[in-house]
Amino acid sequence: MTAYPNMTREERGAEYTRVRQEFELWKAKGLKLNMARGKPGKQQLDLVSDIFSLMQDPQDYVSDGIDVRNYGELSGLPAAKRLFAEILGCRPGQVFVGGNASLQLMYDTISKGYTHGLLHSPRPWCREENIKWLCPAPGYDRHFKVTESFGFELITIPMTDEGPDMDAVEEAVKDSAVKGIWCVPKYSNPDGIIYSDKVIRRMAALKPAAPDFTIMWDNAYCIHEFEGDYVKFPDILALCEQAGNPDMVFEFASTSKVTLPGGGISCFACSEANMAYMEKLLSIQVISFDKVNQQRHVLYLKDKAHTLELMKKHAAIMGPKFRCVVDALDREIAPLEIASWQRPKGGYFVSLNAMPGTAKRTLALCKEAGVTMTDAGATFPYGKDPQDSNIRIAPSLPPVEELEQAIAVLCTCLKLSALEALGV
Numbered sequence: 001m002t003a004y005p006n007m008t009r010e011e012r013g014a015e016y017t018r019v020r021q022e023f024e025l026w027k028a029k030g031l032k033l034n035m036a037r038g039k040p041g042k043q044q045l046d047l048v049s050d051i052f053s054l055m056q057d058p059q060d061y062v063s064d065g066i067d068v069r070n071y072g073e074l075s076g077l078p079a080a081k082r083l084f085a086e087i088l089g090c091r092p093g094q095v096f097v098g099g100n101a102s103l104q105l106m107y108d109t110i111s112k113g114y115t116h117g118l119l120h121s122p123r124p125w126c127r128e129e130n131i132k133w134l135c136p137a138p139g140y141d142r143h144f145k146v147t148e149s150f151g152f153e154l155i156t157i158p159m160t161d162e163g164p165d166m167d168a169v170e171e172a173v174k175d176s177a178v179k180g181i182w183c184v185p186k187y188s189n190p191d192g193i194i195y196s197d198k199v200i201r202r203m204a205a206l207k208p209a210a211p212d213f214t215i216m217w218d219n220a221y222c223i224h225e226f227e228g229d230y231v232k233f234p235d236i237l238a239l240c241e242q243a244g245n246p247d248m249v250f251e252f253a254s255t256s257k258v259t260l261p262g263g264g265i266s267c268f269a270c271s272e273a274n275m276a277y278m279e280k281l282l283s284i285q286v287i288s289f290d291k292v293n294q295q296r297h298v299l300y301l302k303d304k305a306h307t308l309e310l311m312k313k314h315a316a317i318m319g320p321k322f323r324c325v326v327d328a329l330d331r332e333i334a335p336l337e338i339a340s341w342q343r344p345k346g347g348y349f350v351s352l353n354a355m356p357g358t359a360k361r362t363l364a365l366c367k368e369a370g371v372t373m374t375d376a377g378a379t380f381p382y383g384k385d386p387q388d389s390n391i392r393i394a395p396s397l398p399p400v401e402e403l404e405q406a407i408a409v410l411c412t413c414l415k416l417s418a419l420e421a422l423g424v
Helices: 009-028 042-053 078-088 102-115 141-149 166-172 197-204 236-242 272-285 291-301 304-332 359-368 400-422
Strands: 033-035 095-097 132-137 153-160 178-183 214-218 249-254 266-269 339-341 350-354 371-373 390-393
Touching (some): 009 400, 033 400, 042 291, 042 304, 078 095, 078 291, 078 304, 095 272, 102 214, 102 249, 141 153, 153 166, 166 197, 197 236, 214 236, 304 339, 359 371, 371 390, 371 400
Parallel strands (some): 033 371, 132 178, 178 214
Antiparallel strands (some): 249 266, 339 350, 350 390
């Protein structure tokens, strides 16, 4: 097929009529399909629901001599710390184990910086005249909303194929008002990029003007390959320590897409000095998170090797869904030269860049045809994509047969919006 930009106006008019008829047929089906968030599908949830068959006897509630049903152990069960430390490659003493949501721990870290200041803060961030935060984009909308909610000025940092543009980061941190940066370093949300070793080492070696500059290292997809073997990843805590910045990073992870998003466990990892400071503040807030669930996960996941075997079962479910998306785009959109997209091997998203100025229109058409997707602009600070181009595709929730329909609708809508933009 001729690429749309190379068609004559008459050819585009005829193509528009054809695609519009296709769109009306999809509308008539009355679809209600959802690709808005990176939720595990039912098949994945069913895969791990046997976790609830554990802990049938009283001795199952004892871990390292600790009765997990009782008060205590603010920073989490030692066994749960060991599990996360092995997965992340850090030391158990650097791990704080929380409840089901790493986002809660991220929010709480920013909140404590705002109300009390972090370890090296001259004063609480609420008392600073200006506070700014670096946001690699396309990025994770929930990250951006956290710092936006505390009144930070959000500064967009372009993403490259190796991670954030480190020239831009190194220039931005010369401003003492810049207090930190959001990072999803492995299978980034939404681009699916793995930060290169060079980027990670430059990040760890930053020399910011702000003494309390903080890297929020959300390692959400640290073991989430769906194609190929597990990819080993550097320990950011060790690299920061080697670079003379031991207190500059907080790393986050969870079992949300390993076991159950609504019933998992999460953690942050940091330097021992940061841990002592945070525990002092947290001890006023909470006695401990759910240690029964922490024990349940320790018994179920056992260790890193056993957890990676479980992730292969997830990959067998996820892989076909991502191939369904990319194959459809390759078949229906690539010849038309109206969009480009990433080809991730892990994580939960496919990042697509439509023709500039067409993302909002494409997603409005999708909604009209019964397919819900993440809002256009969500992957940029303040929800404003300057190019109106990026579309985040979340293939994980629908079964493959529904996903095939949803991606077909998306392809139809991409065609319509591109033809409208080119002129018909």
